[in-house]
Amino acid sequence: MHSALLTASCAAALIGAWALPAGAAGRLTLYCVVDEAWCQLMTTEFEKETGISVAMTRKSSGETYAQVKSEADNPKGDVWWGGTGDPHLQAAEEGLTEVYESPANADLHDWALAQYQASGGRTVGIYAGALGFGYNTELLAQKGLEAPKCWADLIKPEFKGEIQMANPNSSGTAYTALATFVQLMGEEEGFDYLKALHANINQYTKSGSAPIKAAAQGETMVGIVFQHDAVTMKATGAPIEVVSPCEGTGYEIGSMSIIAGARNIEEAEQFYDFALRPDVQEKARQARSYQVPSNKNAEPPPESPKLSDIKLIDYDFAKYGSSEERSRLLKRWDDEVSALPR
Incomplete structure (x- = not known):
């Protein structure tokens, strides 16, 4: 009797399992x-x-x-x-x-x-997606500033406290920016640029898209991001202009x-x-x-x-995606850029 009940129970369980939808x-x-x-x-x-x-x-x-x-x-x-x-x-x-x-x-x-x-x-x-930046056109007009078109414009004194980018330790977007400046300008010049940019940064965010969301809300004038993230904010009706920097950019x-x-x-x-x-x-x-x-x-x-319309550098993904190079550049950024006063 006990054996029969056990058999019936097992059979019912199997039938129940077979009755489940695929993948459930x-x-x-x-x-x-x-x-x-x-x-x-x-x-x-x-x-x-x-x-x-x-x-x-x-x-x-x-x-x-x-x-x-x-x-x-x-x-x-x-x-x-x-x-x-x-x-x-x-x-x-x-x-x-x-x-x-x-x-x-x-x-x-x-x-x-x-x-x-x-x-x-x-x-x-x-x-x-290509790296670039976006700016809030209303804030730019209020300050009476000329629209930035190049990476070089972002280190001008008039943009002090007006720029956000993410922290390259947490954000892939910001690491792409770090690696882009090194490849575009050479490592020493790239780090000199990052130090000058640091003086104009009001916040390093955790997320790569956060700077352009802040710009869309009027919390900062400029956000360094992937251009498609700036397009997203513009598509919502925010007063954002998308910039592909004149010197060229990474992706x-x-x-x-x-x-x-x-x-x-x-x-x-x-x-x-x-x-x-x-x-x-x-x-x-x-x-x-x-x-x-x-x-x-x-x-x-x-x-x-359109990537074909953007001046893209020949980004070396193998080198800058390697454990050794990525760790080295992040440490140098921590030691030489992040540690500086603003």
């Missing part, structure tokens, strides 16, 4: 580094399509890299989606991420595949990686493939995110800054 038991922990609205959109769309439950946290690039590294012995995340490629490359070099080749790789732009190749298959490009390859030792590896690979699809990449516009998508078949939002 699946889980995914997503570390997201783009704007909150896009993170939420990706989470919602993936859950709706697959039935997989997503636990999403949003942090900046540097914070996410630090978290992935600190959790290396007991990984809690599955996918690190978005943010500048440099920390993704550093994580790949340190074995913090997994090798994975998506079928979608065949449809990606060369710059996206360059990340994949440089990392030994541990990360891939999902979007691109990011926003990237995606599966975290080494991911507990939900099948779901992680499923999200990875999902995020590279053209129809999914085109949804970014719904969240007012205007990066250039990595899939050749995805139509960039018409508001996106």
Whole structure:
């Protein structure tokens, strides 16, 4: 009798399991580094399509890299989606991420595949965006200042206390700026520029997009950001003018990686493939995110800054994404720039 009840109980459990919709038991922990609205959109769309439950946290690039590294012995995340490629490359070099080749790789732009190749298959490009700055036109007019068009304009005395950028230790955007100035001007001249810029900075934010949000709200005049983030603020009706600096500028390859030792590896690979699809990449516009998508078949939002129209430097992602170089430059910035009085 007891045996029969046990058998019936097991059979009922099996039938119940078979009756569950596909993917209903699946889980995914997503570390997201783009704007909150896009993170939420990706989470919602993936859950709706697959039935997989997503636990999403949003942090900046540097914070996410630090978290992935600190959790290396007991990984809690599955996918690190978005943010500048440099920390993704550093994580790949340190074995913090997994090798994975998506079928979608065949449809990606060369710059996206360059990340994949440089990392030994541990990360891939999902979007691109050029560095620049935006300024509040109303505040500029109130101060009677001439509109800044170049990096050199931002170190003029009249902009003292009027500029925000993020801290390159926490922000991939700001690290891209640091590496851009070093490549554009040479290291010594680049650090001289950063010291002069420091005198005009009113705050170093944690998040890379925070400076332009502050400019949009009239809390600062100028924000050094990726140009697409300035476009986002302009699209909301804020009095923001977007600038591609006259000397030239660096750019990011926003990237995606599966975290080494991911507990939900099948779901992680499923999200990875999902995020590279053209129809999914085109949804970014719904969240007012205007990066250039990595899939050749995805139509960039018409508001996106056109990379072909911007004077881009030949950004060395392999060098400036390496653990040694990134750590060295950040330490030098801490010692020689951040420590200075303002």
